[in-house]
Every structure is written in C-alpha cells, then in structure tokens.
Amino acid sequence: xxxxxxxxxxxYVGNMKPNIKTIFYxxxxxxxxxxxxxxFGSWVHHHCKIPVVRLLxxxxxxxxxxxxxxxxxxxxxxSVEIGEGxxxxxxxxxxxxxxxxxxKIAR
Numbered sequence: 174x175x176x177x178x179x180x181x182x183x184x185y186v187g188n189m190k191p192n193i194k195t196i197f198y199x200x201x202x203x204x205x206x207x208x209x210x211x212x213f214g215s216w217v218h219h220h221c222k223i224p225v226v227r228l229l230x231x232x233x234x235x236x237x238x239x240x241x242x243x244x245x246x247x248x249x250x251x252s253v254e255i256g257e258g259x260x261x262x263x264x265x266x267x268x269x270x271x272x273x274x275x276x277k278i279a280r
Contacts, residue, residue, distance in 0.1 A: 174216035180257035181208050204261035207247040210237045211259070214251035 179189070185205055186195045199205055214234035221227040234251065242248050245264060249255075250271040259275075261267065 174212050174220070177257050177259075178209060178212045181212065181259045184258050184260040203245050203264040204247075207241055207245055207249065207261055207264075207267075208259050210234075210241045211249040211251070211253075211255070214238055215253070215255075218251035 182199065182205065183189055185202065186198060189195065214237065217227065217230040217234045221230055238251070246266045247261070247264070248268045250269065252271050253269055254274045256276045
C-alpha cells in the first residue's frame, strides 16, 4: 500500500521533497484525500487477514469511503484494482464501477 501511495503522490508533487508547499498540498488537496482513502480501503479489502483487525479497519475504511462520497463526491469502491500512479485531475463527481481494473497508469 505504501509504495503504491508513494507513486500516486509523486504524480501530484513530483519528487516528494519535504517543503511547506508540498506538505500543504498533500494535506489539503481533495483529490489526494480520495486517492489515499482508496489505497487504505483497498489494502484492507485485499490484504488484511487478521479477522478482528480487519473488521475494525473495514469500519474505519467504510466511514472514510462515505465521507469521500458525501463531501468530495468521489466514489472509488475498494474492490477496484488500480495500478501505481493513480491521479485524479479534478475534484467533483467521479464514480468508478466496482469491476474496474486499471493496470499501470501512463504518464
């Protein structure tokens, strides 16, 4: 999850050098929130195997998913398979079907 998220975030800010502008953007850009929430939920959906931990993390992921859907208007189900470099170029109403598989994203 971390390596995929890092590749995604590099699409937004380039080389990920920690400076005020980069940190500010990563904290407040809605499209970055949506990608981060998707990566977390997808990791829980596909990789978390410990039953009690999985249940707790699924609850957290579901609440974040609903916040993403309600506040940001972006619906990316956790069952979707998206390769590295996932980039959302705008905020607003975005809906991705649950059966979508996107391999490596071209730059």
